[in-house]
Amino acid sequence: MSQFSSSERYIVSEELGKAVDVAIAIGRPLLIKGEPGTGKTLLAVDLARQLGKPLIRWQVKSTTKAVEGLYQYDTVKRLHDSRFGDGDVGDIAKYIELGPLGRGFAHDEQAVVLIDEIDKADLEFPNDLLHELDAMSFSIPETGAVIDAKRRPIVVITSNNEKELPDAFLRRCVFHWISFPERELMAQIVAVHHPEVETQLLASALEAFYRLRRIDGLRKPPSTSELIDWIAALRHADIDPAKLLGAGLPFLGVLLKKEQDLSLAERGGARGGRH
Amino acid sequence: MTAAAAIGSGRGIPLFLDFFYKLRARGLKVSAHNWLALLDAIARGLHGSTLDGFYTVARCILVNDEGDYDGFDLAFAETFRGVVADLEHMVSQLDEWLRDPKQLMHLDPAMLEQLEQIGLEELRRQLLERLAEQKERHEGGNRWVGTGGTSPFGQGGMHPSGVRMGGRGGGRSALAVADARRFRELRKDLVIDTRQMGMALRRLRRLERKGGLEELDIDGTVDETARNCGDLEIVMRPPRKNDVRMLLLLDVGGSMDPHAELVSRLFSAAHQHGGFKELESYYFHNCVYSRVYEDAAFTKPVTIDSLLRRTDSNWYLVLVGDAWMHPGELMMTSSSFWSLEAAPSGLRCLAKLADHFPKSAWINPEPPRLWEAPTISEIRRLFEMVPLTLDGLGDLVENMRTPPRPVRRSQIAKILRDRE
Incomplete structure (x- = not known):
């Protein structure tokens, strides 16, 4: 049985690795939620890479409709062709283009389909995909074609919790919530992105980072991706690790993006500095 | 079993x-x-x-x-x-x-x-x-x-x-x-931040097509063009917009002071993330009498009657308060000594609101275990009461979508019928 685990590019917790294994084994979509910046999207990318399977990505937006993931019928092009006499407009199949999920079904080998940020779409969106994800097949009424999955694709769905997903949809998913990494795991994650980081700098930066996250009332606590950017900035400017332990952190704007958070952190930092 | x-x-x-x-x-x-x-x-x-x-x-x-x-x-x-x-x-x-x-x-x-x-x-x-x-x-x-x-x-x-x-x-x-x-x-039954509140409130939205013709209706265009034997017939339609209007009444001062921070989060959530077509908020102290105020300092009064004239039953009404008061305050007619005869009691004002807005609810920042207090339970007979937690806001959204229960309606009617 395939076992998904950390690679040199992406670190997973044991529980997440298990959830991926379960989803693949029982053939259900894997729903990943978690704080922004905890690597939900990267999971699918790395999964495809580790398994050596093609990744098909479907970025969901507020206007995305479920059927777009399956196929699109380019009526305007067909109309244009009929008006201006380009090619044979009798063949509707020529104007049908498969969407990301449709391509995942039609692919000769098993593909990894990433449905990214499903919560951005309309409330009914997940429900409209229930049957297709269950049966792994759909039909195109315009041409009467039926697209069956040759190999059941591995479906990874990410959500940022902006909307609640319908129960019927949730029931069909294997779910994992990526909790915020503990310091030990975080050190590994940082090492993946900055293999040559100095131990002293890493330790001090993590110390400062977790101290910052502990401040009560932050509107948007800094996340993994911000920490990685911050360490890049620190290394670039060759900051002395000792400076990270007191008040007044350098490049605080890389970590905190909200004005209120910045002033809160500066006040909090000053208080911490007195001890 | x-x-x-x-x-x-x-x-x-x-x-x-x-x-x-x-x-x-x-x-x-x-x-x-x-x-x-x-x-x-x-x-x-x-x-x-x-x-x-x-x-x-x-x-x-x-x-x-x-x-x-x-x-x-x-x-x-x-x-x-x-x-x-x-x-x-x-x-x-x-x-x-x-x-x-x-x-x-x-x-x-x-x-x-x-x-x-x-x-x-x-x-x-x-x-x-x-x-x-x-x-x-x-x-x-x-x-x-x-x-x-x-x-x-x-x-x-x-x-x-x-x-x-x-x-x-x-x-x-x-x-x-x-x-x-x-x-x-x-856990979802704990208190929440502004963004989470906003997301919960957004579930109230009701998208409707109203207003000017601004959007190309592709399906309509294709359909009409086909009917028109292939001569292009453009169909436009108004864009979808949220059609929810919300009236927010906030209790400030006194026993609400410990909850000020939480209520202000709710307030900013409603403004920033609610995405309502119209959102009006007013303040009151303790109980709603015949007027509410545009500012928390109570200097700009607005009478309930004028508020009711401007709004119809499609508006959502949300009251936020601890509903915690002396029973006398609920039955008291008005904060103004001089208008004693004319003004209805606080309870009657609330019943009037509940009657005018079938889609209404009361958010209480106090934990539900305290809701057996006399004034709170009296108010709960008029408004569906929910705690200020993520679960509570979820319930609020559900409640506001369903019509009020008959027992609630008859209680409201009874208070309005009773002569003072």
Whole structure:
């Protein structure tokens, strides 16, 4: 049985690795939620890479409709062709283009389909995909074609919790919530992105980072991706690790993006500095 | 029949099933679908013959909201503490249980209904098939589900205390993991931040097409063009916009001071994330009398009557307050001594609002255990009351979408009928 685990590019917790294994084994979509910046999207990318399977990505937006993931019928092009006499407009199949999920079904080998940020779409969106994800097949009424999955694709769905997903949809998913990494795991994650980081700098930066996250009332606590950017900035400017332990952190704007958070952190930092 | 009663009747409930009852008792919506998927996963040996593995596999299949992680941990610890020695029997009991459908009598009605949808025979067949499959595939192994002394939970791999320690060295045991309750702060019944509130309020939105023609209606255009024998016929339509209008009345000062921060978060959530077509907010102190105020300093009064004239029953009304006052204040007519005769009592004003706005609710920042106080329970007869938590806001959205219950309507009518 395939076992998904950390690679040199992406670190997973044991529980997440298990959830991926379960989803693949029982053939259900894997729903990943978690704080922004905890690597939900990267999971699918790395999964495809580790398994050596093609990744098909479907970025969901507020206007995305479920059927777009399956196929699109380019009526305007067909109309244009009929008006201006380009090619044979009798063949509707020529104007049908498969969407990301449709391509995942039609692919000769098993593909990894990433449905990214499903919560951005309309409330009914997940429900409209229930049957297709269950049966792994759909039909195109315009041409009467039926697209069956040759190999059941591995479906990874990410959500940022902006909307609640319908129960019927949730029931069909294997779910994992990526909790915020503990310091030990975080050190590994940082090492993946900055293999040559100095131990002293890493330790001090993590110390400062977790101290910052502990401040009560932050509107948007800094996340993994911000920490990685911050360490890049620190290394670039060759900051002395000792400076990270007191008040007044350098490049605080890389970590905190909200004005209120910045002033809160500066006040909090000053208080911490007195001890 | 409850699990406890079933045990009392001497039949014994398999541990596995007991676990499901405990999950459901904790409010997790575990369905027969999830349950079958879990059996499937166990039959495939995904739990790696350890309790730790079982914990992870069960959690990712049975739980589908991080808010339920804590409930899962509690139910897990409760079920498997002290009875770990019985683990060996767990799956064999499950098998036995499925062979004897009469035992399904012990299921609670909701789950029984779900099982019936799948069909009892079908369920049994599926499981037995998997059992047989596993026996063939893993002959001589110790992973398959079944009777006869072979356990899926690591025969010979059990820790002396009964809990096998983590797969790869240094892992915490599942019970220790469950006990740590790492996901406590994700519970949905706790108080929340602005963004979460905003997201909850957004569920109130009702998208409607109104206003100018601004958007190309592709389907309409194609349809009309086809009817027009292929001569292009452009169809435009108005864009979809949120059509919800919201009236927010906030109690400030006095006993509400401890909740000021929370209420201000709710206020900014409604403004920033609500996306309402119109949002009007006014302030009151303690109880709504014949006027409310545009500012929290109570300098710009607006009469309730003029408010009611400007708004219709399609508006949503949300009152925020602790509803905590002296009974006299609820029955008192007005804060103004001089208008004693003309003004209606606070309760009557509230009833008037409840009558005018069928879609209304009261958010109370005090915990529900305090809601038995006389004035609060009186107000609860007029407005559906919810706590200021994520769950509470979820309920609020549900309540506002359904028409008020008859008993509520008749109470409102009664107060309005009563002569002062």
